[in-house]
Amino acid sequence: MITGAPIAGSSLAPIKASATFDPIFRQIRDLVYKASGIFQLDEKLYLLADGCGRRMKQLAVCTTRGYWDLLNTPSSHDAELRQLLNEITIGETCLFRSQPQLDALRKVILPEITTEKAKQISKRLRIWSAGCSTGEESYTLAMNMLEESDRLLKGWTVEILATDLNDRSVETAKAGIYGDYALRNTSDYYKRKYFSIIDEKKLQARPEVKKLITFSRLNLQDDSKMLFMKGIDLIFCCNVLIYFDRPSKSKVINHYFTSLNFGGYFFLGTSESLLKLNDQFHLVHFPGTIAYWKPSLKSSKL
Amino acid sequence: MTTSGDTEIAERVNRIENVPAVPAILLPLLNMLRKSEGEVDVNEVVRLVSYDKAIAVQCLRVAGSALFGLARSPESVSAAVLSLGLKRVENILLATCMGEILPPNMWVLDPVGFWRHSLGCAMVCRKFSEKIGVVDPDKAYLGGLLHDIGFLANCLAFTDEFAPAVQRACDEQIPLHQAERITMGFTHCETGRALAKKWCLSDDMVQVIAHHHAPEMSETAHSLVALVNLGDLLCRMRGLGYGYYERLRADLIFDPAWSILLQEHRKLEGVDLARFTFEIDGAVAEIYELVSAVFAPAPARG
Numbered sequence: 001m002i003t004g005a006p007i008a009g010s011s012l013a014p015i016k017a018s019a020t021f022d023p024i025f026r027q028i029r030d031l032v033y034k035a036s037g038i039f040q041l042d043e044k045l046y047l048l049a050d051g052c053g054r055r056m057k058q059l060a061v062c063t064t065r066g067y068w069d070l071l072n073t074p075s076s077h078d079a080e081l082r083q084l085l086n087e088i089t090i091g092e093t094c095l096f097r098s099q100p101q102l103d104a105l106r107k108v109i110l111p112e113i114t115t116e117k118a119k120q121i122s123k124r125l126r127i128w129s130a131g132c133s134t135g136e137e138s139y140t141l142a143m144n145m146l147e148e149s150d151r152l153l154k155g156w157t158v159e160i161l162a163t164d165l166n167d168r169s170v171e172t173a174k175a176g177i178y179g180d181y182a183l184r185n186t187s188d189y190y191k192r193k194y195f196s197i198i199d200e201k202k203l204q205a206r207p208e209v210k211k212l213i214t215f216s217r218l219n220l221q222d223d224s225k226m227l228f229m230k231g232i233d234l235i236f237c238c239n240v241l242i243y244f245d246r247p248s249k250s251k252v253i254n255h256y257f258t259s260l261n262f263g264g265y266f267f268l269g270t271s272e273s274l275l276k277l278n279d280q281f282h283l284v285h286f287p288g289t290i291a292y293w294k295p296s297l298k299s300s301k302l
Numbered sequence: 303m304t305t306s307g308d309t310e311i312a313e314r315v316n317r318i319e320n321v322p323a324v325p326a327i328l329l330p331l332l333n334m335l336r337k338s339e340g341e342v343d344v345n346e347v348v349r350l351v352s353y354d355k356a357i358a359v360q361c362l363r364v365a366g367s368a369l370f371g372l373a374r375s376p377e378s379v380s381a382a383v384l385s386l387g388l389k390r391v392e393n394i395l396l397a398t399c400m401g402e403i404l405p406p407n408m409w410v411l412d413p414v415g416f417w418r419h420s421l422g423c424a425m426v427c428r429k430f431s432e433k434i435g436v437v438d439p440d441k442a443y444l445g446g447l448l449h450d451i452g453f454l455a456n457c458l459a460f461t462d463e464f465a466p467a468v469q470r471a472c473d474e475q476i477p478l479h480q481a482e483r484i485t486m487g488f489t490h491c492e493t494g495r496a497l498a499k500k501w502c503l504s505d506d507m508v509q510v511i512a513h514h515h516a517p518e519m520s521e522t523a524h525s526l527v528a529l530v531n532l533g534d535l536l537c538r539m540r541g542l543g544y545g546y547y548e549r550l551r552a553d554l555i556f557d558p559a560w561s562i563l564l565q566e567h568r569k570l571e572g573v574d575l576a577r578f579t580f581e582i583d584g585a586v587a588e589i590y591e592l593v594s595a596v597f598a599p600a601p602a603r604g
Contacts, residue, residue: 039577042584107475108551273576283575285539285552290576293553 024064025049031071032088035081036242037249037273040088051087055080082243089239089269095136095178096185097238098270100288102144105234108286109265110152113233116263116296123156128232128259130220131240132162135173135213136182139205141236142212143194161229163218174215176205221248226255233261238269246277253278263296307488308496314459315496327354328399331392342388348380351395360398361391364595396447397421397596403454410457410464415545418593420447422542425589426582427533433578434569437526445510445530448503452494452511453478460486460493472546477538479515491515517559525566528559540582542589 025048029040032048040048052067061067070076071084096102117123125145129138138160145158164170179202183191195203218225220240235256241249256266257280266281267289268274274281274292281292327350334342334350351358358379365382376382383391400417409416427446431439456464463486471481482489495512503511506523510530513520520527535552537543554560554575564570 033577037576039580041580043587103547104551107547107549112551271580273574273580275576276574282553282555285536285550285554285579287539287543287547287550288541290579 021045021049022064024068025052027068028052028071028084032081032084033273034275036085037275038085038088038239038242038269039271039273041271047088051084054087055084078245085242089242093133093136094182094185095140096187096190097137097140098289099185100286101236101267101270101291102140104286104289104291105141106144106148106152109234110148113263114152114156125153125156125158125234126232127158127160127234127236128229129160129162130218130235130237130256132164132173132215133166133169134182135162135169135176135215136178137236137238138162138173138213138215139176139194139209142205142209143190145212146194146209158212160213161232162213162215163220164215165217165219167217170215170217174210176210177202178204220252220255223251223255226252226259229255229259231261232259233264235260235264235266237266239272241268242272246275249275250277253281257281257294260294262294264294266292266294268292308492311488311492312496312499315455315493315500318455318458318500327351327357327395331395331399334392344380344383344388347383347388347391351379351383351391357395357398357402360401360596361394364394364398364592365391393421393425393592394596396424397592400447401596404457408457408461410461410468411453412545414593414597415543416450416453417596418589419537419542419544420450421593422537422586422589423447423449423530423533425585426536426542427530429581429585430533430536430578431529434563434567434573436529436563436567436570441506441526442529442533445507445514445526446533448498448507449510449514449530449534450490450494451497452490452492455493455497456482456490471544475547475549477548477550478544489515517562524562528562531559532557532563536579536582540579541586 025045029045029048033039052064056062056064056067059067059070061070071080113125117125127141127145129141132138142158142160145153145160149156149158162173164173177198183203191203194206194209196206198204218229220226221244237256241252244252253274257278260266265284268291270289273290274283278292280294282295284291284293330350334346351361361379362376362382365376365386376385386394397417400420401413404413406413424443424446427442428439431437431442436442453464464482467482467485468478470476470485471478474481479489479491491512491514495508498508498511506526509520509523510527513527514530514534517524517528517531532554535550535554535557538548538550539552560570
């Protein structure tokens with residue numbers, strides 16, 4: 001029976017699967033964001049809920065309230081948050097992980113950078129894949145740069161520096177061998193053009209792709225080594241800084257700022273932000289993605 | 303555009319014989335939106351919706367679509383209102399009413415894309431104004447909803463000129479207003495202003511419609527116009543644009559609109575724009591489904 005009384009709190013009614021969510025998952029979402037910069041959309045909250053569920057099972061914690069308390073206990077906070085981040089970012093690595101980033105790179109950024117640097121004698125583009133893990137992002141970038149080699153990058157030298165802390169990851173990356181899961185977003189066009197068949201389940205990146213990339217081990221927290229990373233045009237660092245505490249994260253971000261050329265860009269993961277830890281970078285929007293920009297000298301008047 | 307050009311635009315808009323028929327319930331609805339939450343009378347909502355049979359049927363259909371996850375389709379308008387919550391009912395009503403403004407054969411743009419953008423912008427503007435306490439959130443919603451009505455005027459009064467402009471925007475991946483300026487010599491901001499005056503919309507809405515691409519030119523309602531400018535940009539960046547890739551790069555914090563807002567609303571400095579962007583993504587899927595449900599062919603009767 002409808003009455004003439006106003007609806008109390010006529011806010012949006014919960015919809016779809018999110019209706020089943022315990023409100024604590026939103027609190028955990030906020031806690032994860034504040035600590036790591038990773039934001040889980042409402043429609044992806046189930047991933048967070050699944051991750052929490054797996055952790056609760058391993059820890060034999062029965063209630064979400066109990067797990068929330070554990071995450072907020074100073075003695076277990078850091079370690080548990082790390083475990084939870086591992087759970088929610090698991091399986092994210094693959095080639096062509098973020099098409100909006102690649103579109104922004106090829107359709108907006110490359111025309112801008114190549115025009116800007118056209119007057120320089122050395123036409124060199126340097127890209128750094130920081131925390132490259134097993135190389136998926138590095139090869140994706142290399143293939144996309146090769147696609148532009150007859151157009152925007154004609155006459156340019158492209159160098160991709162790919163670094164990771166983990167020796168084994170670096171070795172795997174150097175081999176450039178990937179299976180169906182890692183290649184699930186890779187079109188047949190790229191598979192045919194840039195890979196050789198190893199066996200029926202595995203493909204290997206061809207030498208002309210590998211030639212663009214230099215893999216090496218680097219600890220992002222090693223200040224002396226970080227100082228050597230100079231003259232970079234683009235940095236990709238996806239889902240790496242999420243594991244750092246705020247002071248370490250801030251230090252690495254400052255290194256990135258120094259490493260980048262004026263007018264260079266720094267990309268994080270799809271749902272990852274710098275948490276306003278650095279006010280020298282400008283947050284810029286491209287269709288479907290954001291990046292951080294080191295203002296060019298021309299724009300310093302801003 | 304010169305003053306004589308403005309006069310010519312106004313004359314052509316005024317000559318539109320089949321004025322986009324504003325459904326009779328639309329204006330009372332918009333008035334209702336201006337009331338504060340607690341003052342809205344549910345009976346009034348139900349009465350308005352039931353007034354126009356076609357719209358009532360459409361509302362029930364949309365309310366019963368998969369989007370809202372109701373256990374079963376509502377059997378009456380009042381049941382739908384209660385199940386969905388008032389804010390969502392407003393969205394459905396507006397989408398339904400606005401969807402009826404132009405007959406299908408009059409569209410030069412894709413109507414689904416148009417309403418998706420308009421409703422998306424309305425939603426983003428409301429969220430943004432709530433976050434920073436800038437302008438009345440309902441006014442912001444209305445501004446977002448109506449800012450692009452110039453495209454309706456273009457479809458009706460400038461069909462021959464407008465079609466090549468749309469084509470050019472898609473081909474060159476440039477913003478529609480730039481393509482309009484190049485090919486037509488004027489934009490939907492000028493034609494929208496003429497239509498807004500014909501519809502006797504409020505002065506604030508006229509300012510939004512006329513200046514949302516150049517908020518610094520607004521004569522009054524500067525904050526509202528600036529807010530809609532940013533809402534429009536954010537929508538185009540987050541998948542609620544006009545259905546083609548725009549080679550856009552937006553540095554919102556250094557945008558004139560941001561400076562306008564910042565002058566009057568220091569709270570803006572504290573906004574985590576990256577997080578706000580991710581939050582918008584959470585609502586994009588809902589807008590997609592809502593507008594698709596409104597424009598889906600009606601189920602066969604029988």
